[in-house]
Amino acid sequence: EVQLVESGGGLVQPGGSLKLSCVASGFVFSTYWMHWVRQAPGKGFEWVASISVGGSTTYYADSVKGRFTISRDNAKNTVYLEGNNLKDEDTGVYYCVKDPAPYRNTMPGGPLQTDFGAWGQGTQVTVSS
Numbered sequence: 522e523v524q525l526v527e528s529g530g531g532l533v534q535p536g537g538s539l540k541l542s543c544v545a546s547g548f549v550f551s552t553y554w555m556h557w558v559r560q561a562p563g564k565g566f567e568w569v570a571s572i573s574v575g576g577s578t579t580y581y582a583d584s585v586k587g588r589f590t591i592s593r594d595n596a597k598n599t600v601y602l603e604g605n606n607l608k609d610e611d612t613g614v615y616y617c618v619k620d621p622a623p624y625r626n627t628m629p630g631g632p633l634q635t636d637f638g639a640w641g642q643g644t645q646v647t648v649s650s
């Protein structure tokens with residue numbers, strides 16, 4: 522059974538930093554692209570970042586480019602998302618998502634639903650003074 526467990530969320534002041542972790546189990550972690558997706562209060566899901574199986578290729582949403590960094594440690598079955606210079610609009614629940622296809626990035630460019638791949642339970646990030 523695929524399991525993804527996020528941690529590291531919390532309350533952060535604007536301009537602050539946070540590092541999220543997602544520990545994976547139940548599949549061969551090193552053969553899947555991994556993604557971070559977030560959902561702001563009252564809004565739909567927003568793709569945040571993606572990382573290739575070996576970690577050499579990363580993609581970011583324009584809204585977080587230059588402020589967030591996605592990384593992975595395949596020996597620990599863990600993917601990370603580090604955010605710096607956090608803004609109020611970064612508030613939301615952050616989800617770790619496993620791509621449904623091995624060795625491929627199939628994240629859709631359009632609206633995202635929870636039937637894409639496998640999702641963790643999410644971790645709340647609140648940016649507020």
